[in-house]
Amino acid sequence: MLVKTIFAGFGGQGVLIMGYTLAHGAMSAGYHVTFLPAYGAEVRGGTANCTVAISDDEIASPIASAPDYIVVLNTPSLYTFQNRIAPGGSLFLNSSIIAVEPSRRDIRIFKIPSAEMAEKMGNPRMTNTVMMGAFLKNTGLVTPDIYLASMEEVMGSKKKSIIEINRKAFTAGFEYSEEST
Amino acid sequence: MVIGEAAIRAGCRFYAGYPITPQNEIPEYMAEHLRQVEGGVFIQSESEVAAIHMVAGASAAGARSMTSSSSPGISLKQEGISSLAACQLPAVIVNMMRGGPGLGNISPSQGDYFQATRGGGHGDYRVIVLGPATAQEMADLTMDAFTLADQYRTPVMILADGMMGQMMEPVVFKEPQPRVYPEIYIMKGAGAGKSKFIRGLILDPLDMEEHNWTLDRKYQVIARKETRHELYGTDDAELILVAYGTGARIAKGAIKRLRNTGLKVGLFRPITLWPFPTNELRDLAKKVENFLVFELSTGQMLEDVRLALQGFARIGFHGRPGGVVPTPAELANVVTRQYDRKQGIIEHH
Incomplete structure (x- = not known):
C-alpha cells in the first residue's frame, strides 16, 4: 500500500501543520512516511503545500505526480492541483471560499464548508482541523484517536484550551456528512 | 533538522x-x-x-x-x-x-x-x-x-x-x-x-x-x-542502475515497478562518493553488462562510473538537471528502452 496526499492553500491556513500532523500520526501507527513541504518566500498570503506519503513499504519518492488525495483550502490551489489527482482519487475542497466547480469528473469530490464551520465554532483558524476531520472520515488513513494524539503532541506547547477547541473542530469535521458528488 | x-x-x-x-x-x-x-x-x-x-x-x-x-x-x-x-x-x-x-x-x-x-x-x-x-x-x-x-x-x-x-x-x-x-x-x-x-x-x-x-x-x-555502497536487487539483475542520494530513491521506485513487469533490474548505490566504490562496481560487471547511470545533473558521477566500467560494460545515462525531480515512472520508461538493446552506447537526455 502506498498512498500520497497533497495539502494546499494560502500560507497561514495551516496546510503544512495538517500534513505534518498526519505524517506524525501515520508514523505512530507504524507506517513508513515522508513529509515534503513546499512554500514560497512569503509567509502569509503566499502559496504553501505539502506532500505526505504513507506506505507499509520503503517510500521511493516523496513527490506525488499523481496523488491519491488532494486537499485544497483555497481557489488557486484547486486550479494548480486538480489535474494531478490519480483517476479514481478524491478531492477535498474548502467550499466556504472555493466557489468554482472542479473540472474533473473521474474523481470523488468532497465539498466541506470548513471555514464556515470553524467560524461558527468561534475561530476561523481551525479551518484546517475541521477539514482534517472530514478527510480522515472519508479516507481512514489513520484513526481519529491516533490523529488527535499526534495533534496534541505536535501542538504540545500550545495552551490546553487551544488543543480542546481543535479537538471539537476535528470532531465536527469528522461528523460532517454532506454526501460526495 | x-x-x-x-x-x-x-x-x-x-x-x-x-x-x-x-x-x-x-x-x-x-x-x-x-x-x-x-x-x-x-x-x-x-x-x-x-x-x-x-x-x-x-x-x-x-x-x-x-x-x-x-x-x-x-x-x-x-x-x-x-x-x-x-x-x-x-x-x-x-x-x-x-x-x-x-x-x-x-x-x-x-x-x-x-x-x-x-x-x-x-x-x-x-x-x-x-x-x-x-x-x-x-x-x-x-x-x-x-x-x-x-x-x-x-x-x-x-x-x-x-x-x-x-x-x-x-x-x-x-x-x-x-x-x-x-x-x-x-x-x-x-x-x-x-x-x-x-x-x-x-x-x-x-x-x-x-x-x-x-x-x-x-x-x-x-x-x-572507507568506501561504502548499497546493493539492491542485483543478485539476478540483467540491468543495473547506478544512482545516489535522491536519485537512488527514485531508482528504487522505478525498480519496484519494473520488477512487477518482469524486468530484472537492480541498483548500485554509492554511499561514499569520494572515495568512489570503484572496485565494488567493477565486480558487478563480471556478471552484468548493462548499466544505466541516473543523476539529477547532466552527467557527473557518470565519469566515475566510466572509470570503473569502461571496457567492461555498456553504460547508458539518464539525467534531469536544473532542479527537476523526475518520477520513478519516467525513469522506469527509460530503463525499459535500454533493457533489451544489446549494442551501442545510449545517452538519454
Missing part, C-alpha cells in the same frame, strides 16, 4: 553558517539547540567565507565543528575547505545541493558532484564525501562524518540535495561513538610547553611537495578502507 540533532549527539559543539535555502532547517535547529548543551556555540556569521574559517578556528581549538550551506554558498566556502585540508583539520560540511550553475534556483539537484568529489577548492587534495538517501542515513552518516573527520584529520562533506534538506521521515538515532583523536595538534594555549602552529603556507617547494605526498598517502588509505 535530523543532521543538526545527529551532529549535537555526535558531540558537535561549534556551528557557524550563513542562511541559504534549501538548508535553513539546519542553522535554525542549531541556533535553538546548540546553546542548550554545555559548551555549545552557534554563530550566524556575516558570510559563508567567515563561517568556514570560524569552523577552522574552532576545529584547531579542539571542538567538533560543522557548517552547512547550499550550492552557491558552498562555492564560497571552498577557500576555507582547501585550507582545512592543507592544515589537516577535522570538520563537517553539509551541502544541500540546489539547481545551478550561478545562483540557479532552490530546487533539488545533484550538480555539485564534481566540485565535491574532486576536492572543490584549489590544490592537491580530496574531501571525504558521503551521500545519504534517507533521513535515517542522514542521521547515521552525520555521526560517522565526525568520526571520519577526526580519524583522518580531514574535512568531510555530507552531500545531499534540497529534497533531502526539507523532507521529514521518522528516524532512530544510534549511539554516538566516543571521540578518538590525537590531541597533540590542538591549539589551546601552550602553557609551559612548546608552542605549536598549524599552517597551510609552505613556501619551500620541497617541503610543500613532502606535505602533498603526506596528504596523498592519507587519501590512499581512505580510498582503500
Whole structure:
C-alpha cells in the first residue's frame, strides 16, 4: 500500500501543520512516511503545500505526480492541483471560499464548508482541523484517536484550551456528512 | 533538522553558517539547540567565507565543528575547505545541493558532484564525501562524518540535495561513538610547553611537495578502507542502475515497478562518493553488462562510473538537471528502452 496526499492553500491556513500532523500520526501507527513541504518566500498570503506519503513499504519518492488525495483550502490551489489527482482519487475542497466547480469528473469530490464551520465554532483558524476531520472520515488513513494524539503532541506547547477547541473542530469535521458528488 | 540533532549527539559543539535555502532547517535547529548543551556555540556569521574559517578556528581549538550551506554558498566556502585540508583539520560540511550553475534556483539537484568529489577548492587534495538517501542515513552518516573527520584529520562533506534538506521521515538515532583523536595538534594555549602552529603556507617547494605526498598517502588509505555502497536487487539483475542520494530513491521506485513487469533490474548505490566504490562496481560487471547511470545533473558521477566500467560494460545515462525531480515512472520508461538493446552506447537526455 502506498498512498500520497497533497495539502494546499494560502500560507497561514495551516496546510503544512495538517500534513505534518498526519505524517506524525501515520508514523505512530507504524507506517513508513515522508513529509515534503513546499512554500514560497512569503509567509502569509503566499502559496504553501505539502506532500505526505504513507506506505507499509520503503517510500521511493516523496513527490506525488499523481496523488491519491488532494486537499485544497483555497481557489488557486484547486486550479494548480486538480489535474494531478490519480483517476479514481478524491478531492477535498474548502467550499466556504472555493466557489468554482472542479473540472474533473473521474474523481470523488468532497465539498466541506470548513471555514464556515470553524467560524461558527468561534475561530476561523481551525479551518484546517475541521477539514482534517472530514478527510480522515472519508479516507481512514489513520484513526481519529491516533490523529488527535499526534495533534496534541505536535501542538504540545500550545495552551490546553487551544488543543480542546481543535479537538471539537476535528470532531465536527469528522461528523460532517454532506454526501460526495 | 535530523543532521543538526545527529551532529549535537555526535558531540558537535561549534556551528557557524550563513542562511541559504534549501538548508535553513539546519542553522535554525542549531541556533535553538546548540546553546542548550554545555559548551555549545552557534554563530550566524556575516558570510559563508567567515563561517568556514570560524569552523577552522574552532576545529584547531579542539571542538567538533560543522557548517552547512547550499550550492552557491558552498562555492564560497571552498577557500576555507582547501585550507582545512592543507592544515589537516577535522570538520563537517553539509551541502544541500540546489539547481545551478550561478545562483540557479532552490530546487533539488545533484550538480555539485564534481566540485565535491574532486576536492572543490584549489590544490592537491580530496574531501571525504558521503551521500545519504534517507533521513535515517542522514542521521547515521552525520555521526560517522565526525568520526571520519577526526580519524583522518580531514574535512568531510555530507552531500545531499534540497529534497533531502526539507523532507521529514521518522528516524532512530544510534549511539554516538566516543571521540578518538590525537590531541597533540590542538591549539589551546601552550602553557609551559612548546608552542605549536598549524599552517597551510609552505613556501619551500620541497617541503610543500613532502606535505602533498603526506596528504596523498592519507587519501590512499581512505580510498582503500572507507568506501561504502548499497546493493539492491542485483543478485539476478540483467540491468543495473547506478544512482545516489535522491536519485537512488527514485531508482528504487522505478525498480519496484519494473520488477512487477518482469524486468530484472537492480541498483548500485554509492554511499561514499569520494572515495568512489570503484572496485565494488567493477565486480558487478563480471556478471552484468548493462548499466544505466541516473543523476539529477547532466552527467557527473557518470565519469566515475566510466572509470570503473569502461571496457567492461555498456553504460547508458539518464539525467534531469536544473532542479527537476523526475518520477520513478519516467525513469522506469527509460530503463525499459535500454533493457533489451544489446549494442551501442545510449545517452538519454
